[in-house]
Amino acid sequence: MEAHELDILVLGRQANVRYVTGAPQLWIAGTRPFGPVCVVVRASGDIYLNTTDDEGVPEEIGHDHLYGLTWNPMTLIDVLKKIDGAETALRVGTDAITPTFAALLPEAFPAAELVDGELAMRAARRIKTPDEIAVMGEAIRIAEGGLAAGVTELRAGLSEQKLAGAVLEAMAAGGVSTPATQDAAWVTSREHPWQRAQPNGTVQDGDLVAFAAGALAGGYVGEVGRTRQIGTITAEARQLHQRSNTLYDKLIAACRPGASTRDLLAAYDAAREPIPPMPIAHGLGLGFDPPVVSETLSAAGEDDHLDAGMVLAITGYVWQEGVGAVFRRDTVHVTATGPEVLTHSPPWPAN
Amino acid sequence: MTNSLTAGIEIPNEPDWARMRSEIGARLRSAMADHGVDALILLMNGHVQYATGVSWPLLDAGLSHVERPVAVVLADDEHPHLFLPFRSGAASEPPVPHDHVHGPVYLEFDHGVAEFARVLAELIPSSATIAVDELTGAMRRSAATLFPSGPPQEAAIVVGAAQLIKTRDEVSCLRQAARITEAAMADVQKALAPGVRQIDLSALLVRRAFELGATANMLEAIWQVMPASREAGVWTTHGDLALPLLPTDRELSAGDVLWTDISFSYAGYCSDFGRTWLVGEQPTAAQHDQFRQWRAILDAVLAVTKAGATSGDLARAAIAANGGRKPWLPHFYLGHGIGTYPAEAPMIGTDLGEDFDDNFVFPPGMVLVLEPVVWEDGTGGYRSEEIVVITEDGYLSITDYPYSPYGD
Numbered sequence: 150m151e152a153h154e155l156d157i158l159v160l161g162r163q164a165n166v167r168y169v170t171g172a173p174q175l176w177i178a179g180t181r182p183f184g185p186v187c188v189v190v191r192a193s194g195d196i197y198l199n200t201t202d203d204e205g206v207p208e209e210i211g212h213d214h215l216y217g218l219t220w221n222p223m224t225l226i227d228v229l230k231k232i233d234g235a236e237t238a239l240r241v242g243t244d245a246i247t248p249t250f251a252a253l254l255p256e257a258f259p260a261a262e263l264v265d266g267e268l269a270m271r272a273a274r275r276i277k278t279p280d281e282i283a284v285m286g287e288a289i290r291i292a293e294g295g296l297a298a299g300v301t302e303l304r305a306g307l308s309e310q311k312l313a314g315a316v317l318e319a320m321a322a323g324g325v326s327t328p329a330t331q332d333a334a335w336v337t338s339r340e341h342p343w344q345r346a347q348p349n350g351t352v353q354d355g356d357l358v359a360f361a362a363g364a365l366a367g368g369y370v371g372e373v374g375r376t377r378q379i380g381t382i383t384a385e386a387r388q389l390h391q392r393s394n395t396l397y398d399k400l401i402a403a404c405r406p407g408a409s410t411r412d413l414l415a416a417y418d419a420a421r422e423p424i425p426p427m428p429i430a431h432g433l434g435l436g437f438d439p440p441v442v443s444e445t446l447s448a449a450g451e452d453d454h455l456d457a458g459m460v461l462a463i464t465g466y467v468w469q470e471g472v473g474a475v476f477r478r479d480t481v482h483v484t485a486t487g488p489e490v491l492t493h494s495p496p497w498p499a500n
Numbered sequence: 501m502t503n504s505l506t507a508g509i510e511i512p513n514e515p516d517w518a519r520m521r522s523e524i525g526a527r528l529r530s531a532m533a534d535h536g537v538d539a540l541i542l543l544m545n546g547h548v549q550y551a552t553g554v555s556w557p558l559l560d561a562g563l564s565h566v567e568r569p570v571a572v573v574l575a576d577d578e579h580p581h582l583f584l585p586f587r588s589g590a591a592s593e594p595p596v597p598h599d600h601v602h603g604p605v606y607l608e609f610d611h612g613v614a615e616f617a618r619v620l621a622e623l624i625p626s627s628a629t630i631a632v633d634e635l636t637g638a639m640r641r642s643a644a645t646l647f648p649s650g651p652p653q654e655a656a657i658v659v660g661a662a663q664l665i666k667t668r669d670e671v672s673c674l675r676q677a678a679r680i681t682e683a684a685m686a687d688v689q690k691a692l693a694p695g696v697r698q699i700d701l702s703a704l705l706v707r708r709a710f711e712l713g714a715t716a717n718m719l720e721a722i723w724q725v726m727p728a729s730r731e732a733g734v735w736t737t738h739g740d741l742a743l744p745l746l747p748t749d750r751e752l753s754a755g756d757v758l759w760t761d762i763s764f765s766y767a768g769y770c771s772d773f774g775r776t777w778l779v780g781e782q783p784t785a786a787q788h789d790q791f792r793q794w795r796a797i798l799d800a801v802l803a804v805t806k807a808g809a810t811s812g813d814l815a816r817a818a819i820a821a822n823g824g825r826k827p828w829l830p831h832f833y834l835g836h837g838i839g840t841y842p843a844e845a846p847m848i849g850t851d852l853g854e855d856f857d858d859n860f861v862f863p864p865g866m867v868l869v870l871e872p873v874v875w876e877d878g879t880g881g882y883r884s885e886e887i888v889v890i891t892e893d894g895y896l897s898i899t900d901y902p903y904s905p906y907g908d
Contacts, residue, residue, distance in 0.1 A: 202742035217737035265637030314710030321703035331557035436562015451611035
């Protein structure tokens with residue numbers, strides 16, 4: 150906060166609230182509207198949290214700093230007004246904002262300029278501590294358990310929905326009922342690169358089926374992705390898998406401290422694979438962490454560099470007409486001594 | 501639950517997707533005209549789903565920011581513009597015309613916003629009044645280029661006005677979401693027994709819901725074990741019961757009273773399932789009484805539920821049927837709307853105040869989730885949820901699940 154000259158941070162994004170407070174919140178899928186869920190005051194270090202009960206709330210945040218769920222924005226503004234430091238704060242950062250709160254927050258912080266606080270949060274969350282890596286390991290373990298369950302169930306005649314259900318079930322049975330991603334299984338198209346064969350499809354013999362599992366555990370996201378072929382593995386599928394391996398090796402090699410995120414895109418070029426339209430890498434942590442590496446975004450000028458301590462989801466995607474795609478995703482920890490791949494699911498069944 | 505008087509509301513078994521798009525488009529443009537808004541820029545997943553008809557298995561909130569679908573609705577265009585990320589394995593046909601589909605935008609990044617602003621400049625005249633539902637930091641830094649005519653208005657108000665009334669195809673989706681959830685919960689209830697963990701129930705539920713056609717799990721499934729007394733319960737800011745408490749891996753015991761709260765979506769439309777279950781035992785007389793009390797409150801509320809009624813009318817009916825006390829928790833409500841988000845306007849009985857509730861008049865076609873709560877120490881209380889569509893003369897129920905082991 151000091152580096153960004155913020156006196157107060159008002160946070161609404163689930164990941165940021167978790168980062169600051171350590172308290173678990175009710176998980177809702179997808180985006181949710183911004184509201185002042187957590188407030189941090191730099192001078193005093195005080196933290197205030199929007200929660201009605203104290204389950205999972207660290208003792209350091211006293212009961213008198215908890216404000217309950219309300220539906221009237223003015224009730225929230227009243228709470229914020231009374232925060233020690235609200236009246237005199239000069240720079241108040243929020244991680245997102247709505248036009249409603251852009252108009253209301255000045256009532257709580259009359260002396261302040263309202264600015265973006267997300268950049269400060271990103272900076273804080275960018276480099277993972279060893280403890281965080283350990284917690285992410287747990288999320289990865291759950292995700293990999295989900296993936297394994299999907300792979301085990303895989304046979305011709307099943308719907309993608311059923312397979313997705315199996316992946317999500319296994320993650321919940323493993324202790325985590327909050328999925329990071331729910332589009333867990335799809336038949337890759339033999340006609341169109343990057344796409345599923347059809348909406349709500351059924352798996353047929355010879356299909357290349359992609360599995361993507363992600364879990365939000367202990368507040369952290371772990372992701373893994375693998376592809377399997379139904380029935381006897383064909384020569385074309387083996388070839389495609391070989392291309393996937395080549396690409397994967399180059400992608401992982403690009404996960405070095407100091408490397409530009411452009412190097413990840415370059416890995417596709419070096420492997421002579423077309424770059425897919427989806428991001429081929431994104432930061433992982435409590436939620437959204439930069440970078441997002443996609444051809445479009447890089448072409449627009451948005452590039453980043455990697456630092457030791459960052460964690461990325463790296464995606465390899467190769468496709469062959471008439472065959473399908475091999476999709477692969479791994480969670481990689483960038484370390485000073487080289488990339489540490491945290492996901493261990495076998496890329497292909499053992500012979 | 502039996503239907504009350506209906507006014508010929510026909511809910512199609514299958515939604516007519518083209519008709520749904522057309523009718524929702526008309527509602528949105530009408531709401532825009534009412535609010536003097538020329539263009540809507542929508543980032544919230546629920547709003548994008550509503551405005552464009554695209555739906556997808558939602559990502560965790562954090563990952564949702566990596567690539568978000570964005571909708572731009574223009575007051576004078578029959579079709580919305582959709583900025584659609586290529587989901588790994590996206591379906592081939594987006595629900596808007598091809599010339600209205602654009603590649604993904606990356607609104608968390610300054611360069612991503614610059615790209616977006618370039619496209620917007622071609623779609624939206626610089627004098628246009630724009631409303632947006634969320635601003636990222638990068639958008640705020642580029643506000644001058646994104647919103648040349650001045651600070652944007654609140655899109656949630658405009659979209660909310662359109663969403664208040666559901667078309668019959670939307671109701672069909674909502675009912676399908678309810679049916680999928682109910683069928684899945686029927687299987688879960690069969691598995692409920694001492695020794696089972698809450699997390700096991702979640703596992704079975706998510707599997708069945710997906711097998712039955714759910715698009716996404718909207719909410720962490722709640723199987724809250726109710727305390728013996730308010731006193732013994734988790735600390736709360738208001739001193740009343742806590743809700744919801746997150747699932748754990750503890751084993752359930754005979755006699756545990758569970759308040760369940762579940763939401764899945766179908767084609768982007770949400771269910772909101774609530775029942776009170778008892779583990780391994782039959783309800784005592786006192787527990788049956790709790791259910792009867794709940795039932796009486798619900799019936800009293802339904803008796804005044806119709807187009808033209810206000811939120812205040814329903815709140816008063818509920819309070820009167822509950823001996824003068826509010827049959828809902830201080831941090832919640834008697835009921836709420838539902839659509840592409842599990843909880844939409846109106847919220848009944850909140851700190852928005854009685855005046856607000858008295859001025860909220862129900863139109864026909866509004867969808868309401870009713871969830872009164874009764875409590876008596878030593879019984880685990882009773883809470884369940886029912887969803888109704890408001891009609892001219894009353895309401896039409898779209899939920900249908902037994903109350904067992906409570907009730908007759």
